[in-house]
Each structure stands twice: as C-alpha cells, then as structure tokens.
Amino acid sequence: MVNMEAEQKINVYLITGFLGAGKTTVLNHLLKSLEGERNVVIENEFGKVSVDGSLISKSYSDLYELNNGCICCSLDEELYDVLSLLARSNERAHNLFIETTGVADAGNVAAIFKREDVSKVFNLRRVICIADAETVEDYLGETNETIRQVIASDLIVINKIDLVTPEYALKLKDLMSSANPFAEVIFSKDGTIPEQLLYETRKENQLLLNENLGAFLGANKHKIVTVTYRTENEFYKDYLLHTLNVTLMIHYSQIYRIKGFIKLEKSNEKILLQSTGKRLTLESHGNWETDDPVSELVFIGIGLQTPAIQRILRPAIKIVNAKTKAARKAVTGN
Numbered sequence: 183m184v185n186m187e188a189e190q191k192i193n194v195y196l197i198t199g200f201l202g203a204g205k206t207t208v209l210n211h212l213l214k215s216l217e218g219e220r221n222v223v224i225e226n227e228f229g230k231v232s233v234d235g236s237l238i239s240k241s242y243s244d245l246y247e248l249n250n251g252c253i254c255c256s257l258d259e260e261l262y263d264v265l266s267l268l269a270r271s272n273e274r275a276h277n278l279f280i281e282t283t284g285v286a287d288a289g290n291v292a293a294i295f296k297r298e299d300v301s302k303v304f305n306l307r308r309v310i311c312i313a314d315a316e317t318v319e320d321y322l323g324e325t326n327e328t329i330r331q332v333i334a335s336d337l338i339v340i341n342k343i344d345l346v347t348p349e350y351a352l353k354l355k356d357l358m359s360s361a362n363p364f365a366e367v368i369f370s371k372d373g374t375i376p377e378q379l380l381y382e383t384r385k386e387n388q389l390l391l392n393e394n395l396g397a398f399l400g401a402n403k404h405k406i407v408t409v410t411y412r413t414e415n416e417f418y419k420d421y422l423l424h425t426l427n428v429t430l431m432i433h434y435s436q437i438y439r440i441k442g443f444i445k446l447e448k449s450n451e452k453i454l455l456q457s458t459g460k461r462l463t464l465e466s467h468g469n470w471e472t473d474d475p476v477s478e479l480v481f482i483g484i485g486l487q488t489p490a491i492q493r494i495l496r497p498a499i500k501i502v503n504a505k506t507k508a509a510r511k512a513v514t515g516n
C-alpha cells in the first residue's frame with residue numbers, strides 16, 4: 183500500500199447485519215447525509231444475481247461490486263486490491279462505506295483495518311450492525327453469523343421498528359445490549375440514523391479482544407447456500423404470491439432471503455421481488471428496457487436445492503412462446 187500519511191485518512195464505515203435487515207437502506211440514508219463528500223462504496227453480495235448494486239442510490243463517487251464470494255472469507259484478495267487502488271488515487275475519498283454480505287463475519291473484515299499499512303490510510307470509524315426488529319431474535323438463536331455480527335459492532339441499529347410493538351422493541355434493546363455491552367444501540371425506521379453518530383470515534387471493542395470468544399463461536403464456515411432461478415417466461419402474479427407465501431410460511435427458518443427482478447404477465451414493469459422473514463414484497467422499478475426480459479430470483483438459505491425451487495415456482499410460470507414474443511415486439515414497435 184502506498185504511503186500517503188500526510189493526506190487526510192479515509193473514514194471507513196463497515197455496514198453489517200443479517201440477510202435483509204436493511205443494510206442497503208441504511209447505506210442509502212448515509213450516502214444522502216454525506217452528499218457532497220467524496221463517497222466510495224464497496225458492495226459485497228451473496229448470490230449470483232447482482233441486485234443490490236442497482237438499489238444503491240447514485241450519490242456516490244465510485245462503486246466497487248465484489249461478487250467473488252463473501253469478503254470475510256477472501257479478505258486478502260479483492261478487498262485488499264480495492265483498498266490499494268483507493269490509497270493510490272489522486273482524488274482521495276473522504277468516506278468509504280463497505281456493505282458486507284448478510285452472512286459476513288464483520289470482525290474478520292474489521293481486522294484488516296488494524297494492519298499497519300492499511301491503518302496509515304484508512305480510519306475505521308464505525309462497525310454498524312443492522313438488526314431486523316422482526317427477525318433478529320430468531321436468527322440470534324439459529325445462526326452463528328448473526329451473533330458474530332452483533333458482537334463485532336460498536337453501533338447496533340434495530341431497524342424496521344415500525345413492524346414491532348414498543349414493548350418488544352425495548353426487549354430487543356436489552357437483548358442486544360446483553361449480547362454486546364460495548365455497543366451503542368439505537369432504533370431506526372427505513373434505515374434512518376442520526377448523522378452525528380458517524381463522527382463519534384469507535385471505541386475499542388473488548389469483545390473482539392477476548393481470545394476465548396473464537397472457541398465459543400467456532401469456526402465460521404457459512405452453511406448458507408444460494409439457488410438462482412432464471413427464466414425467459416413470465417410469472418402469474420397471483421400464483422406467484424400464493425406459492426411463495428405458503429413456502430415462506432412453512433420454510434421460514436430455512437429460506438432467509440429471496441430477491442430479484444421479475445416480469446409478470448400482461449405487464450412490462452420490472453418488478454423487484456424480495457422476502458425477509460415471512461414477509462414478501464413486490465415493487466415496481468420502471469420498465470424492462472429489452473424485448474427479451476429474463477427474470478432472475480436468488481434464494482438464500484440452508485439446504486436449498488434447485489429441483490425444490492423449480493417445483494415451488496412451476497405453478498406460477500406462464501410459458502412465453504414465439505407467438506407471444508412476436509406480439510410483444512409488435513406492441514413495442516421493434
């Protein structure tokens with residue numbers, strides 16, 4: 183890494199949290215708060231479909247998408263390359279936001295900023311863990327990843343506070359504080375967090391210094407897998423909602439996240455489909471700008487297999503034949 187100590191260090195904000203907790207939502211809020219500064223984003227996504235890159239608001243100077251696996255497992259490679267690039271850049275960034283995958287071990291990623299050469303250029307200001315108020319308690323019990331993320335952070339944001347009662351929110355706050363007494367715990371709706379929290383200096387996280395913790399948590403091997411479903415056919419909206427809602431109801435503790443862009447029948451809208459916990463949402467993202475749209479859905483969870491996903495989606499598929507495609511082209515005039 184190039185020595186440029188004389189220049190202002192780049193502030194680093196590490197955003198972690200389980201799948202679907204609201205990391206991208208928080209990131210967009212922070213980018214808006216610091217608009218006007220030179221903000222660089224490193225986005226690390228789990229799953230082959232790059233959805234998140236297109237969901238990040240455009241108020242950044244540069245975006246690096248790392249899709250070669252989870253950065254906590256391949257730290258010395260892609261991430262280090264991007265950091266070297268930023269360190270050498272003539273126009274030094276003010277802020278670097280790193281959004282990890284929903285399963286990343288944030289402690290591993292944070293550790294890289296302690297290396298002597300890296301800490302000369304980068305100042306890790308905050309490790310922010312986003313917790314989904316609706317699901318975090320379940321995931322704390324079920325997944326090793328969630329507890330690691332909570333423990334590694336110095337700011338825990340209990341997001342989606344609109345989805346739980348005030349009494350339960352307070353219970354969650356106690357739960358988070360007992361899991362990590364060194365972190366500040368705040369509530370948030372739609373990823374809104376007070377800007378001044380960004381300027382506070384990170385306190386040394388005593389939990390990460392505890393050598394026994396590694397033994398307690400065990401080796402961090404992600405058991406979580408992804409299955410990507412891709413089709414040129416269209417979806418029947420009602421059947422799709424039905425089959426996915428029933429599936430999530432039954433397999434909620436196995437399917438952590440579904441996301442992707444799809445095409446519904448009789449519509450040219452590009453629909454973003456997402457699930458977190460048992461909740462399924464469909465939202466319009468403009469129109470498809472191609473005559474041959476391909477719907478892609480990534481399923482993230484435990485023990486997922488392609489044939490099972492195909493079986494779940496089959497009733498919702500409308501086969502698009504050559505005639506339909508020709509008619510579509512005639513309508514769009516191409």
Ligand SMILES: Nc1nc2c(ncn2[C@@H]2O[C@H](COP(=O)(O)OP(=O)(O)OP(=O)(O)O)[C@@H](O)[C@H]2O)c(=O)[nH]1
Pocket residue numbers: 199200201202203204205206207208234283284341342343344345370371372373439441456458463
């Ligand atoms: N009701 C509610 N929904 C929210 C809130 N914050 C985020 N969401 C929704 O939660 C879903 C997931 O949000 P993201 O920001 O994409 O979550 P993420 O952690 O980046 O997801 P991954 O990158 O897949 O792990 C989206 O549908 C958001 O619109 C909130 O405060 N309340």
